[in-house]
Amino acid sequence: MPRAAKKPRKLGRPPATDSAETRRRILAIARETFAVHGYEVTTNRDIANQAGVTPAALYHYFPSKADLYVAVLEDAQSLVSTRFNDAVSGRANFLERFDAVLDAAHVLNGEDPSYARFLGAVRIDARRHPEMRVALDEAQLPTQKFVVELVEEAVAAGDVARSHRSMVLSFLLTTLAGLTDVASDDLRHHRTAIAAAKSALRGSLLADPR
Amino acid sequence: MPRAAKKPRKLGRPPATDSAETRRRILAIARETFAVHGYEVTTNRDIANQAGVTPAALYHYFPSKADLYVAVLEDAQSLVSTRFNDAVSGRANFLERFDAVLDAAHVLNGEDPSYARFLGAVRIDARRHPEMRVALDEAQLPTQKFVVELVEEAVAAGDVARSHRSMVLSFLLTTLAGLTDVASDDLRHHRTAIAAAKSALRGSLLADPR
Amino acid sequence: MPRAAKKPRKLGRPPATDSAETRRRILAIARETFAVHGYEVTTNRDIANQAGVTPAALYHYFPSKADLYVAVLEDAQSLVSTRFNDAVSGRANFLERFDAVLDAAHVLNGEDPSYARFLGAVRIDARRHPEMRVALDEAQLPTQKFVVELVEEAVAAGDVARSHRSMVLSFLLTTLAGLTDVASDDLRHHRTAIAAAKSALRGSLLADPR
Amino acid sequence: MPRAAKKPRKLGRPPATDSAETRRRILAIARETFAVHGYEVTTNRDIANQAGVTPAALYHYFPSKADLYVAVLEDAQSLVSTRFNDAVSGRANFLERFDAVLDAAHVLNGEDPSYARFLGAVRIDARRHPEMRVALDEAQLPTQKFVVELVEEAVAAGDVARSHRSMVLSFLLTTLAGLTDVASDDLRHHRTAIAAAKSALRGSLLADPR
DNA sequence: TATGAATGAGCCTTCATTCAT
DNA sequence: GATGAATGAAGGCTCATTCAT
Structure with a gap:
């Protein structure tokens, strides 16, 4: 891990700091690092090093490492939810909607791959760290629900055979999972x-x- | 703290707890544990505790924790390879072959879910632990190659349009990845x-x- | 996190939360907390939390945590000294004087047990924190001297045999120490x-x- | 705190170590240090430094710092119990018995003052560390009971007026507490x-x- | 006068690993 | 082949304290 500029800062409050900015910086860096290396x-x-602060400073913003992790997830979920909802809004046809969701995922991946990568990592870390499980599951609910509703509405609209409902749902979840897992390193791969x-x-x- | 097995044997076969057996036990337990909790x-x-030995004893069988992990992977890969190859042998049609592979995966999952779970975990751990990356990638090659050849042969046989080759390959890899990831906890889910x-x-x- | 007290005052005295009041509040809370949990x-x-300020604010009133502790002791000593001196004044007989001192201790314990508890804690903390030892020993001197003089005068008055002087002193000190130690939690116990x-x-x- | 000889030991098991001896050494040093400086x-x-091992080695013998503390207490209690019981055995008269107990305390203090000092410290630390409270209270029970029975039997034997029972008990406890508290630093003081x-x-x- | 952002030091604990036995 | 005693490195976290505002 490369280390940022080496500014041996002194004690006390640093001049002209924007607390909100620091918090955002920590969240972004945490997302990237958690995404690649896991919890x-x-x-x-x-x-902390990458964010230009000391480890102790993290505790000014988050009560613990686990809480930071959950905060990163909540942040990511809220973004993805917005993107996905915007993507389907105005589109009625199931195939169009699904395309729009995948395209939104791809666009986001182009802008900042750390989101998809992190979301992929969460599924693993949730299994590995029971202490955070409940909080993580809860934070993931919105997307989970989004996919379920997508299918539900498609069935209601007649775009998916009622008998195929659970299969289609399974397909969507498997594909979404596989996507973050296999392809988030390589944009071309992702597109394919x-x-x-x-x-x-x-x-x-x-x-x-x- | 002393452990189990202390039955004064008299007749029959001499102490069967030979070193090969212990090694196998360690590998099996390591697979299960790594699968669930990660490296x-x-x-x-x-x-060690689960295998009924002390941590130090592991070092008689494997030079390090990382080496143990790689050994587990090699062991698992060899089994899966055999199963997959057996599954496709004698079948020419692509759809039949793919079905056979998925069915084999499902059967194995029913027999011992730790294989699929572990193989899923490896993809993540390989990313997270650069020290083991090379060894892990190498060990995973056989399966990777198996899938590629499956598609290659399907194209040659005309079962898959040449222009769709990379897409089908991508689909297979994504699906295989998604399967271990999303569904290995729940057999019914897996089947769906x-x-x-x-x-x-x-x-x-x-x-x-x- | 902002805190209490935000009642828009209109008439009468201007904001009474002057610094002297805050200082007193800090001292009182510090005494209670140090008494129960130690330095x-x-x-x-x-x-700070209990006093409704931030930790940094303490440094406006006391140069350091250790100085705050010493200040609490000085404050407590001055009160106890006054009480004890008032108690014995006008009484000549040793037994009466000693009774009066014990009664004064009991009354104070009923009013605010944190004094006795804190004074008990100091004996321990002084041993445990050499940095504060000198300051603490010095602050405790008045009471120490008070007891010595009590005995001295009793010997002079013939209430205590000269040969028993050091034994009686020892008894007084041991008892006073034991009292804060064993009984300051429970008023009935204290009385017994x-x-x-x-x-x-x-x-x-x-x-x-x- | 002075540090023992500086022997930079290597990895692995040191030659010719007696595990039991190490454990005893740790307990003794822990008692002395806890006694003077508190938990x-x-x-x-x-x-660890004083015992000539690394901090990690402590965990080979005790699951945690708190457990070590409790172990020290149990060790001390068992010794004191034995001494006190030996002291009173064969003596029927209350005054004689109480004298014998005090003398036993004094002898022990001469042999190794860390016992009394530690026992005094426990009363404070138990108040300050609620996590250990239950374990500590339980470990202290034997001595507590010993004193209660001493008084009970004295009442039964007519050596103490029934109406004075609780006062005498209170006196004994206060004195015993005051003794460890005030006088364990100085043998002469203790004797007085x-x-x-x-x-x-x-x-x-x-x-x-x- | 008071706060909030930040630091540096240090603590308890865990872990992979080593080595005499 | 296996154990048990021990280490060194590191990790999460807490705390007194500082200083710009």
Whole structure:
């Protein structure tokens, strides 16, 4: 891990600091680092160093490492939720909506890959750290619900056969999970995987419809 | 603290707790534990305790924790490879072959879920622990190659449009990844996700073909 | 986090929260907290929170935590000295004087147990924190001297045999120490212990004189 | 705190170590250090350094600092109990028994003052550290009970007036507490305080009976 | 007068690992 | 082949204290 500029700061309050800015910086760096290295491997010192503060300073903003992690998740979830909801709004057709969600995911990945990467990491860390499990599950609920409703409405609209409901839901979740997992390192890869998912849903994965 | 097994044997076979058996036990327990908790969270003591030895004893079988992890992966890979290869052998059609692979995965999951779970965990741990990365990537190559060849042969046989090659490959990898990730805790879930993948490949995910 | 007191005053006296009041409040709360938890366990934040200020604010009133502790002791000593001196004034007989001192201690304990408790704690904290030792010993001198003089005068007055001087002194000090230590939690207990001490001095501890 | 000899020991098991001996050494040093500085101020490093091991080694013998503290108490209690019980055995008269107990305390104080000092410290630390309170109270029970029974039997034997029972008990406890508190630093002081207590019980504190 | 942001030192604890036995 | 005693490094966290505002 590279270390930022080496400014041996003195005691006391640093001149002209914007507390909110520092908090945002910590969250962003924490997201990136947690995303790549996971909860365990990432140390408070890693995050603090990159954010240009001391490990103790983190405790000014978050009560514990676990709370910081949860805060990062909440932050990420709120962004993704907004993006996904904006994406589907105004679109009625299931295929269009699903495309829009995948495209939104891809755009976000282009802007800042750390979101997808982190969200992928959370699923693993939640399993590995029971202490945070409840909080993490709760924070993930919105997206979970979003996908369920997407399918529910598609069934209601007749875009998905009622008998296929749970299969389609399973497909969506598996695909979304697989996407963050396999492809978030490489944008081209990501694009291909998205195209594949769209095609699969349309029934033209193996070949274009004749 | 002394441990179990202290039954004064008289007749029959001499103490069967030979070193090979102990090694196998350690590997199996390590797989299960690494699978659930990951590399970092799992301690040598966790594994040793469950295996009925002291942490120091592990060092008779593996030079380090990292080496143990790699050994578990090699062991798992070799089993999965065999299963997958057996599954496709004798089947020419791509859809049949893919089905067979998924079914094999499901059967294995029923027998011992720790394999799939561990293989899922490896993808994450490899990213998180650069020291082991090379060894892990190498050990994972066989499966990677297996999937690539599956698609390659399907293209050659005309089962997959040449232009869709990379998309199908991407789909397979994403699905395989998503499967270990989302569904390995719950066999029913796993089965549904597999059905969804099969259906997706056949173009009938949203509804049965009329 | 902002705090209490925000009643828009209109008429009458201007904001009475002058600094002297704050200082007194800090001293009182520090005494109570130090008394129960001791020097080490009590944090600046504990005291500040209860006093309705920030930890940094303490430094406007006292140069350091240690200085605050010493200030609390000086404050307590001055009160106890006054009480004890008032108690003995006008009484010539040793037994009467000693009774008066014990009664004064009991009354104070009823009014505000934190004084006795704190004074008891000081004996321990002085041993444990060499940095404060000198200052603490000095501040405790008045009471020490008070007891010595009490005995001295009793010997001079013939109330105590000259040969028993150091024994009586020792008894007084041990009793005073034991009292804060064993009984300051429970007023009834305190009263019994005081009765015992009075009785012991009169030679009727085991039974009433026949 | 002075530090013992500086022997930079290497990794692995040191040659010819007696585990039991190390444990005893740790307990003894912990007792002395806890006695003087208390639970909070004493660090694992303090104890470890003096015992010639690293702080981590303590965890080989005790699960935590708190457990070590409790272990020290149990060890001390068991010794004191034995001494006190031996002291009273064979003596029927209350005054004789009480004298014997005080003498035993004095002898022990001469042999190793850290016992009395530690026992005095426990009363304070138990108040200051609620987490250990239950364990500490329980460990102190034997001595508590010993004193209660001493008085009970004295009442039964007619050595103490029934109406004076609780006062005598209070006196004993206060004195025992005051003794560890005030006088354990200085053997002469200790002796005087003990003489005073004996005299007080006999009713001849102020002067020899005429 | 008081706050809030930040630091540096230090503490308890855990862990992979070593080595004499 | 296995254990138990011990280490060194590191991690999360707390705390007294400082200083710009």
